[in-house]
Amino acid sequence: MAAGMLTKQATFNTAKFLNDVNDANAGGVIVSLPAGAPSPAVSQDIPGDRIVLDDATALALSDTSIGTLFGGVYQYVKTTAVTRPAQRGCVAFFKTADLGVAYNVYSDPDPSAAVPTHIAGIYISAPTSGNYCWIQVAGAASVQFDGAALTSSADGQFVSAKVSSANATSLGYPADAGAATSNVTVSALIGVACGLPSSTVISTVMITRGTFCGRI
Numbered sequence: 595m596a597a598g599m600l601t602k603q604a605t606f607n608t609a610k611f612l613n614d615v616n617d618a619n620a621g622g623v624i625v626s627l628p629a630g631a632p633s634p635a636v637s638q639d640i641p642g643d644r645i646v647l648d649d650a651t652a653l654a655l656s657d658t659s660i661g662t663l664f665g666g667v668y669q670y671v672k673t674t675a676v677t678r679p680a681q682r683g684c685v686a687f688f689k690t691a692d693l694g695v696a697y698n699v700y701s702d703p704d705p706s707a708a709v710p711t712h713i714a715g716i717y718i719s720a721p722t723s724g725n726y727c728w729i730q731v732a733g734a735a736s737v738q739f740d741g742a743a744l745t746s747s748a749d750g751q752f753v754s755a756k757v758s759s760a761n762a763t764s765l766g767y768p769a770d771a772g773a774a775t776s777n778v779t780v781s782a783l784i785g786v787a788c789g790l791p792s793s794t795v796i797s798t799v800m801i802t803r804g805t806f807c808g809r810i
Contacts, residue, residue, distance in 0.1 A: 613718045641763050647668065667733060669731050684701055798803070
């Protein structure tokens with residue numbers, strides 16, 4: 595199925611679990627075939643592919659030693675940052691220069707932005723820099739919160755990426771938005787907290803910023 599389609603329901607996973615996928619090549623291992631041999635009839639993942647999972651399927655595709663996945667939309671992308679995300683739950687950013695060219699994401703925000711606003715989704719693992727993986731782009735996601743004390747902690751509060759370029763580290767950890775202020779813009783918004791968010795740990799966030807990044 596072409597990446598231009600909205601979603602695909604059947605997928606060929608190169609790992610048993612979705613959050614274990616860490617492909618050195620797009621779609622997984624490249625197999626050398628004898629001259630004249632037909633290519634295997636396998637629907638491999640290509641950058642931009644999106645899948646929709648319900649809670650039960652997301653759980654079945656979770657390597658729980660890494661974390662539990664929830665129902666939502668996931669996208670196959672290439673992580674191209676110099677440094678890999680420190681852990682699952684970090685923000686995946688895209689950069690303006692890549693729009694319409696490739697499904698590249700980064701663990702650090704676009705340096706051309708005054709604040710980290712080009713949010714692609716949330717890493718569900720810590721892939722190797724330059725490799726292909728799945729990120730979550732919609733649904734209830736496990737998000738790593740910054741170590742700074744939260745200004746407030748409430749179910750349903752706004753959650754944004756760090757709103758200061760000085761604080762936007764290569765880890766891309768989000769900070770809580772607290773009450774709506776001039777610093778919290780739609781472009782920096784990740785979603786809303788599900789339950790009480792806590793600093794320094796994984797908290798659940800319902801991604802509300804939109805489902806897709808890159809070209810359709």
